[in-house]
Amino acid sequence: MRSLASYLSAPGGADSPMAGWAPRLKWAALAATVVVAVAFPYGVTSFWVNIATQALIFGLFALSINVISGYGGMITLGHAGLLGIAGYGVAIFTTQSGWALGPATVAALALCAVVSLFFGALAVRTRGTYFVMITLAEGMVIWGIAQRWSELTGGENGIPGVPKPSFATQYWQYYWFVLVVVALCTFLIARFVRSPFGLSLKGIREADDRLAPLGYNVWLHKLIAFTVSGIFAGVAGVLLAMYNNFIGPSDVFFLASAEGLLMSILGGIGTLTGAFVGATVVVVIQDWVSSYFERWQTLLGVVFVLVILFASDGIVGLWTRFVWAPLLRRLGAGEAAADARTAARSAAGATVSAGAAAATADGAAPAAERRVPAESGGARSQ
Amino acid sequence: MSVHEFWLQLLNGLTFGALLFLVSSGFTLIFGLMRIVNLAQGSLYLIGGYIGLSVIRATGSYWLALLGGAVAVAALGLAIERGLLQRVRGRPMSEILLTVGLSFIAADLALAIWGGDPQTLSVPNGIDGKATIFGVTYPVFRLVVLGLGIVVAVGLWALLEHTRIGAIVRAGVDDREMVSALGINVKRVFTGVFALGALLAGLAGVVGGAYLSLYPGADTEILTYSLVVVVIGGLGSLRGAIVGSLLVGLVYDFGQSLVPDLAYFVVFAPMALVLILRPQGLFGRAG
Numbered sequence: 169m170r171s172l173a174s175y176l177s178a179p180g181g182a183d184s185p186m187a188g189w190a191p192r193l194k195w196a197a198l199a200a201t202v203v204v205a206v207a208f209p210y211g212v213t214s215f216w217v218n219i220a221t222q223a224l225i226f227g228l229f230a231l232s233i234n235v236i237s238g239y240g241g242m243i244t245l246g247h248a249g250l251l252g253i254a255g256y257g258v259a260i261f262t263t264q265s266g267w268a269l270g271p272a273t274v275a276a277l278a279l280c281a282v283v284s285l286f287f288g289a290l291a292v293r294t295r296g297t298y299f300v301m302i303t304l305a306e307g308m309v310i311w312g313i314a315q316r317w318s319e320l321t322g323g324e325n326g327i328p329g330v331p332k333p334s335f336a337t338q339y340w341q342y343y344w345f346v347l348v349v350v351a352l353c354t355f356l357i358a359r360f361v362r363s364p365f366g367l368s369l370k371g372i373r374e375a376d377d378r379l380a381p382l383g384y385n386v387w388l389h390k391l392i393a394f395t396v397s398g399i400f401a402g403v404a405g406v407l408l409a410m411y412n413n414f415i416g417p418s419d420v421f422f423l424a425s426a427e428g429l430l431m432s433i434l435g436g437i438g439t440l441t442g443a444f445v446g447a448t449v450v451v452v453i454q455d456w457v458s459s460y461f462e463r464w465q466t467l468l469g470v471v472f473v474l475v476i477l478f479a480s481d482g483i484v485g486l487w488t489r490f491v492w493a494p495l496l497r498r499l500g501a502g503e504a505a506a507d508a509r510t511a512a513r514s515a516a517g518a519t520v521s522a523g524a525a526a527a528t529a530d531g532a533a534p535a536a537e538r539r540v541p542a543e544s545g546g547a548r549s550q
Numbered sequence: 551m552s553v554h555e556f557w558l559q560l561l562n563g564l565t566f567g568a569l570l571f572l573v574s575s576g577f578t579l580i581f582g583l584m585r586i587v588n589l590a591q592g593s594l595y596l597i598g599g600y601i602g603l604s605v606i607r608a609t610g611s612y613w614l615a616l617l618g619g620a621v622a623v624a625a626l627g628l629a630i631e632r633g634l635l636q637r638v639r640g641r642p643m644s645e646i647l648l649t650v651g652l653s654f655i656a657a658d659l660a661l662a663i664w665g666g667d668p669q670t671l672s673v674p675n676g677i678d679g680k681a682t683i684f685g686v687t688y689p690v691f692r693l694v695v696l697g698l699g700i701v702v703a704v705g706l707w708a709l710l711e712h713t714r715i716g717a718i719v720r721a722g723v724d725d726r727e728m729v730s731a732l733g734i735n736v737k738r739v740f741t742g743v744f745a746l747g748a749l750l751a752g753l754a755g756v757v758g759g760a761y762l763s764l765y766p767g768a769d770t771e772i773l774t775y776s777l778v779v780v781v782i783g784g785l786g787s788l789r790g791a792i793v794g795s796l797l798v799g800l801v802y803d804f805g806q807s808l809v810p811d812l813a814y815f816v817v818f819a820p821m822a823l824v825l826i827l828r829p830q831g832l833f834g835r836a837g
Contacts, residue, residue: 243643245589245650290822293829297587298785300646301777302825304589305818308774312814319811422770423657426650433647463662469654476648477637 189499205347209340221343223451224350225407227444230431231357232400237429238438239361240393241373242292242299245425246307247401250287252314252420254280254402255409259327260320269331269410277402284398285391292390295376307425314417326416330409346407353400358440360396369393430472436484445483551807557684559803565692567799568699569754569761574776574783575706575791576750582723582786583743585642586635590649592773593656594748598623598755599764600664603671612674612760619756620749627748631741653769661766671759695757702750703792710788719743723786775802778821784834793832 209217229251236242257276261267267275287306291299314321321327336345360366369389371379376386409415418424427450435446450468458464479486551559577591588594602619606612630652638644672678673691680687710716718739721729730736758764758772779798783790798817805816824831 243646290825293825297581297585297642297646298781298829300643301587301781305774305777305781305821308770309815309818313812316814317811421767422774423654426654429647429650463658465658466655466662469651469656469658472651472654473634473648476644476651477634480644 188496190496193496206344209343214339217339217343219451219455221339221346221411222455223444223448224343224346225404225411226428226431226451227447228350228353228407229401229404229428230435230443230447231354231440232397232404233428234432234437234440234443235357235361235397235400236390236393237432238442239366239373240369240390242295242390242394243429244291244303245300245422245429246287246303246305246310247397247428248420248422248424249307249310250280250284250398250401251405251408251424251428252310252415253283253405255405255415255419256314256321256327257402258406259330259409259415262331263327263329269333273406276406277399280402280405281395281399284395284402288391288394288398292387292394304422304425307420308422311417311420311422314420322416324417326414326419328414330413330415332410332413342411346411349403349407353403354440357400361440365389365392427468430468430475433480434471434475434482436482439482439484442482442484449483554686555807557686558688559807560800561683561686561688561692563800563803564796565696565761565799566803567796568696569758570772570775570779570799571699571791571795572702572750572754572757573772574779574795575702575788576747576754577776578780578783578786578788578791579706579750580744580747581780582788583719584740586645586649586744587642587785588649588744588747589646589773590630590652590656591747591751591776592769592771593653593660594623594627594751595755595758595772596660596764596769597626597656598752599671599759599768600660600669600755601752602756602759603664603669603764606671612671612756615671616753616756620753623752623755624745624749627751628741628745630748631744635744636737653773657766657769660769664764666766668763668765669759670763671756673760691760695761698757699795702753703788706788715739715742775817778817781821781831782824784831787831787833790831790833 205220208220229247233244233247237244254276257279258269258272261272261275262269265272287303291302291306294302314326315323317323332342333345336342361369368379368384372384372386372389380386405415405419408419431446431450432443433446434449435442435444449471453464453468453471457467461467475482481488573591573595576594577588580586580588580591598619601622602612602615605615605618609615634648634652635645638648673689677690677694679690681690681693682688683693708716710720718729718734718736722736722739726736754772755764758768762768775798779791779794781794782797783792783794797820801820802813802817806813809816
């Protein structure tokens with residue numbers, strides 16, 4: 169039982185995060201994830217290591233979409249175009265200009281940043297459905313160039329021969345390389361979305377018309393978020409081009425953008441974990457289920473529709489509702505309610521957090537938060 | 551560019567614009583009333599075309615194909631609106647994403663049923679010849695497409711401006727709550743408009759299958775052009791769809807003959823310009 173004093177402390181016990189099970193379990197889960205991720209190539213065949221590599225790359229891509237769609241509330245359907253700018257950039261600079269991989273990567277990311285800035289400047293002038301359509305059209309411009317400007321992009325044949333770093337040419341070395349890069353990027357994105365800037369971005373998501381009178385430059389915030397997001401999509405693009413030793417029009421097509429968004433929604437939009445969970449599910453369907461079931465793309469579409477209809481807070485949201493919250497309740501009756509509420513607020517947990525629903529595109533109240541008050545009343549009466 | 555080529559590109563642009571209008575008019579109609587961005591519009595186009603292809607193979611008649619493609623896709627639209635979209639009404643992002651999910655499914659099933667090779671619908675006898683116009687020998691079928699575009703434009707205009715249904719739709723665009731408060735069943739009007747938008751997409755598919763060709767990816771391409779059309783013209787505006795279609799058609803065809811590698815890119819230049827100068831589109835309303 170908790171002391172009476174703890175009930176009188178700040179609501180939700182947010183000032184004593186070490187109390188209760190939630191943070192302990194989270195750290196344990198994070199530690200376990202790190203151990204499993206590092207040791208992964210020792211335990212499984214190359215097939216699964218490659219699947220994990222792709223899940224990490226597309227997880228980063230989904231996370232970059234999350235920055236503007238989940239935290240910023242701007243749904244994009246053209247992000248594969250920005251991924252493609254960096255992917256094609258590194259491919260062209262290494263295979264056609266003969267540059268070393270390092271400078272080529274830097275130049276490709278710089279190019280990606282410039283294009284993101286320009287695309288963002290056009291798109292963030294608008295909201296909602298217009299934003300979706302404009303990002304879609306922007307993505308298709310890149311696809312159009314990739315598909316038609318054969319001299320530069322190889323047209324439908326794409327560009328083969330993109331090298332991997334010399335220290336990561338074997339599949340397991342490349343997995344570790346991707347793991348380190350993606351972990352670093354995830355850390356940076358986590359810092360970004362939790363910074364004061366990230367918080368004002370969430371404010372803009374909830375009510376951008378109210379933040380403007382408060383002195384926030386809404387347009388600039390959105391533009392910066394878009395550009396940052398584009399650069400991280402670019403990192404995923406460079407990793408993808410290296411992984412496949414190839415980049416082609418299908419990598420930047422509308423369906424690739426929609427898949428990225430699907431990953432982020434399927435996992436739980438507005439969460440860091442969700443992006444990787446969603447990416448893993450989609451990559452497994454693409455690479456593994458596809459060898460048993462030819463119509464895997466239909467399956468993806470059906471999953472997409474079902475998630476939209478019945479679980480807009482995604483897998484992480486379902487996990488929170490049906491596993492995490494009940495588990496906490498059982499572990500520490502009274503504490504659990506408070507912790508779940510805390511967790512629900514920190515939507516962007518680095519481990520499985522309770523905030524999954526906090527950023528559903530429609531701004532629906534998160535399920536966990538809706539449930540908790542009722543539970544806590546029950547717990548106190550015990 | 552010679553005078554001869556100029557006329558040729560002008561005709562190409564106008565007729566391609568007419569095809570774009572068939573797709574984007576449905577798109578803009580659906581958005582205007584329902585505020586739904588139907589990203590499955592391209593899929594409806596492609597499926598309409600493929601159904602037309604099957605009808606031609608079975609019956610040999612292009613006109614039956616036109617009818618079959620349009621009606622079948624209208625029924626499909628009806629089912630989508632009734633079965634799925636009504637469940638997420640009032641959540642614009644869910645509506646968009648639902649149509650994206652449907653376009654995944656449609657693209658894959660179309661590939662499974664009709665295969666991945668490009669297919670072209672054969673133009674029916676009587677309009678498969680060539681005519682000379684402005685000193686250019688030009689396929690009659692394309693001129694028929696232009697005529698069809700004009701007929702549909704006039705038909706939609708008459709429907710919207712001179713019928714009771716049209717009055718309800720226009721009123722619904724302005725103030726949905728007020729219309730339902732007047733005792734009109736807006737829900738049924740919504741379903742009807744969505745089915746009409748789908749019908750236009752299906753019709754466009756059978757036309758486009760003979761004008762261009764049908765292949766996996768054609769759905770997204772035509773969708774992208776329609777997006778550009780409605781962004782330029784203003785979402786929900788019929789006049790915007792007409793002007794936008796012609797503009798995009800002309801820019802595309804002249805672009806293709808002048809800078810073939812960048813034709814796709816050139817189409818987006820006017821869109822960027824409109825976005826900078828008038829974000830709501832040429833005929834769209836602010837906000």
